[in-house]
Amino acid sequence: MAEITLRVNGSTRELDTDPRTSLLDLLRERLGLTGTKKGCDHGQCGACTVLIDGRRANACLALAVACDGVEVTTVEGLGDEPYPLRTAFVERDAFQCGYCTPGQLCSAAGMLAERGPSAVTPDLTGDDPPLTPEEIRERMSGNLCRCGAYVNIVAAIQEAAR
Amino acid sequence: MKLFEYSRAADAREALERFRPGTMYLGGGTNLVDLMRLGVARPDSLVDVTRLPYDTIDTDDGGGLRIGAAVRNSDLAAHPAVRERYPMLARAVLSGASGQVRNMATTAGNLLQRTRCPYFQDVSRPCNKRRPASGCPAIPGDHENLAIFGHSEHCVATHPSDMAVALAALGAQVHVTGPAGDRVVPIPGLHRLPGAAPERDTVLVPGELITAVVLPPPPPGRSHYRKVRERASFAFALVSVAAVLDVDEASGTVRDCRLALGGVAHAPWRAERAEAALRGAPATEEEFIRAAEAELAEARPLPRNAYKVPLARNLIVRTLQELVR
Numbered sequence: 259m260a261e262i263t264l265r266v267n268g269s270t271r272e273l274d275t276d277p278r279t280s281l282l283d284l285l286r287e288r289l290g291l292t293g294t295k296k297g298c299d300h301g302q303c304g305a306c307t308v309l310i311d312g313r314r315a316n317a318c319l320a321l322a323v324a325c326d327g328v329e330v331t332t333v334e335g336l337g338d339e340p341y342p343l344r345t346a347f348v349e350r351d352a353f354q355c356g357y358c359t360p361g362q363l364c365s366a367a368g369m370l371a372e373r374g375p376s377a378v379t380p381d382l383t384g385d386d387p388p389l390t391p392e393e394i395r396e397r398m399s400g401n402l403c404r405c406g407a408y409v410n411i412v413a414a415i416q417e418a419a420r
Numbered sequence: 421m422k423l424f425e426y427s428r429a430a431d432a433r434e435a436l437e438r439f440r441p442g443t444m445y446l447g448g449g450t451n452l453v454d455l456m457r458l459g460v461a462r463p464d465s466l467v468d469v470t471r472l473p474y475d476t477i478d479t480d481d482g483g484g485l486r487i488g489a490a491v492r493n494s495d496l497a498a499h500p501a502v503r504e505r506y507p508m509l510a511r512a513v514l515s516g517a518s519g520q521v522r523n524m525a526t527t528a529g530n531l532l533q534r535t536r537c538p539y540f541q542d543v544s545r546p547c548n549k550r551r552p553a554s555g556c557p558a559i560p561g562d563h564e565n566l567a568i569f570g571h572s573e574h575c576v577a578t579h580p581s582d583m584a585v586a587l588a589a590l591g592a593q594v595h596v597t598g599p600a601g602d603r604v605v606p607i608p609g610l611h612r613l614p615g616a617a618p619e620r621d622t623v624l625v626p627g628e629l630i631t632a633v634v635l636p637p638p639p640p641g642r643s644h645y646r647k648v649r650e651r652a653s654f655a656f657a658l659v660s661v662a663a664v665l666d667v668d669e670a671s672g673t674v675r676d677c678r679l680a681l682g683g684v685a686h687a688p689w690r691a692e693r694a695e696a697a698l699r700g701a702p703a704t705e706e707e708f709i710r711a712a713e714a715e716l717a718e719a720r721p722l723p724r725n726a727y728k729v730p731l732a733r734n735l736i737v738r739t740l741q742e743l744v745r
Binding site for chain 2: 277307
């Protein structure tokens with residue numbers, strides 16, 4: 259076991275952890291933060307997306323022991339109501355079953371804070387290329403939605419970004 | 421997952437001191453943690469090297485750029501000097517993985533990631549790379565996405581990195597420290613072809629640690645990275661190409677050309693035959709086709725990946741055409 263200290267949604271948490279425990283399992287099983295979802299557990303679906311030091315990351319691929327000293331934000335800590343992304347997801351009907359939604363929200367929050375181009379940006383030199391639907395689709399490709407709510411997810415993110 | 425010891429090194433000396441047989445260095449973990457969960461990687465101990473002081477991108481004395489081994493892929497692609505001076509590298513990095521994975525993955529970890537061959541990742545199946553001398557079921561089996569160049573009777577795996585393909589075209593140098601001292605390994609040259617030892621992906625020896633990737637000054641001419649995959653994003657390359665083309669405007673002939681292919685071999689594949697065919701030739705579609713075919717004449721496709729031969733040919737031609745437009 260190893261002792262680690264994390265800041266989770268603004269609170270300092272000191273924990274003993276097995277080195278094998280992922281950040282995802284630590285959040286869900288030890289801290290009771292079950293908003294963060296386990297989908298594939300292989301970094302391919304994005305359901306476990308959280309913000310680590312403000313940057314979106316797959317909590318299933320992070321060993322909790324390696325996260326000592328970092329700041330983690332989960333869907334529970336994203337922002338006070340009314341939170342524009344959450345409101346836009348509701349108003350735009352951007353989900354069906356809702357399982358991927360916490361990961362979509364955290365990923366979108368991280369993405370909207372990122373600077374620079376994506377793989378589909380024609381001009382690499384600009385820091386803030388226009389957030390077109392094509393850009394949102396590319397930047398959100400790490401989050402799968404098996405209900406196929408993509409059209410409304412893109413619309414919701416575009417609305418929240420305005 | 422097998423139990424392991426975890427420790428964090430503050431500098432390279434400490435990392436090397438802690439390295440024992442059975443130790444692996446941990447970067448962003450986006451591949452290694454997954455392989456441990458699958459039972460493919462079974463280290464006795466992990467030495468976390470993400471907090472070593474190798475997280476900056478600096479101008480190199482030689483006029484190029486020095487990229488620290490722990491620089492995250494997203495920071496590499498977003499860096500103004502990379503975007504302006506090495507746009508092909510920025511494109512290659514941005515075309516790999518997802519936003520989340522790029523935020524976690526490191527420069528060195530990207531180079532040292534393992535193949536995504538389905539048999540390598542499935543511990544219930546034989547695989548010469550995972551368990552030497554157990555056999556290669558990919559050769560008679562599912563090899564649609566695997567190698568057409570440089571493979572052996574022991575292994576037909578491909579190297580999955582996009583970044584490494586751009587680095588191969590740029591002629592990057594990988595700086596390494598290890599138990600026997602420091603050395604510099606070029607790309608191509610870092611990654612091996614499988615031969616009779618597919619368990620060894622690279623020429624690095626146990627305990628060696630990548631500290632930086634150094635880019636030479638940008639080559640003259642224009643460059644581009646193009647990638648073909650099974651879906652529009654977040655998928656590995658079926659074939660990719662990194663191309664640099666320098667055309668003499670007055671005569672319309674090719675002064676220099678660098679071409680590297682991804683998704684086709686156990687290493688980023690520098691297309692030297694195509695490059696040689698193009699140097700001094702007119703920068704025309706006919707010559708681009710001739711050069712691509714000179715390279716692909718050496719391909720040895722398997723029954724279910726022969727589609728990669730025309731795909732690579734067309735991708736090379738299309739990319740070069742875009743660079744003269």
